[in-house]
Amino acid sequence: MQDMKGKDKQAEAIRVVKGLLKKVYGSQRAALETILDDLEHRPPAVAKHARHVWNANGTAKGRLTGGQRGCFDGCSGPKLGVRWPDGRMTWPCVKAMFVRKDGDWQIEKA
Numbered sequence: 001m002q003d004m005k006g007k008d009k010q011a012e013a014i015r016v017v018k019g020l021l022k023k024v025y026g027s028q029r030a031a032l033e034t035i036l037d038d039l040e041h042r043p044p045a046v047a048k049h050a051r052h053v054w055n056a057n058g059t060a061k062g063r064l065t066g067g068q069r070g071c072f073d074g075c076s077g078p079k080l081g082v083r084w085p086d087g088r089m090t091w092p093c094v095k096a097m098f099v100r101k102d103g104d105w106q107i108e109k110a
C-alpha cells in the first residue's frame, strides 16, 4: 500500500465509505454522506503542482498567481487566483474545476 499515489488513496477511501454507507442508517449515515461528499470533491493531490487553469472550452490558459480566497459559506473549496492572457484576474472555486490529465486545472462547463 505504501506506493499508492494520493489519487489512488482517495479513490480507495471513496470505495470504502460507499461500502459502509450500505450498512448504516440515521445520524451515522448522514455523517458518512458528509465525508463522502468531501472526499469526492477534494482536489486531488496532483493538483498541488498545477501551474495553470484552462477555461471551460480549453481554448485559453491562465496562470495561477498563488493567491487563495475562501469561497462562500458552506463551500469548503478555496478559490484560486488566475491571471488570464488578456490581463484579467478571476477567482474560480476548485469545486467548479477538474484536474486535467496533464495536471492543470480546467473550469467545468456550466
Ligand SMILES: [Zn+2]
Residues within 6 Å of the ligand: 071, 072, 075, 076, 077, 078, 093, 094, 095
Ligand atoms: Zn466554492
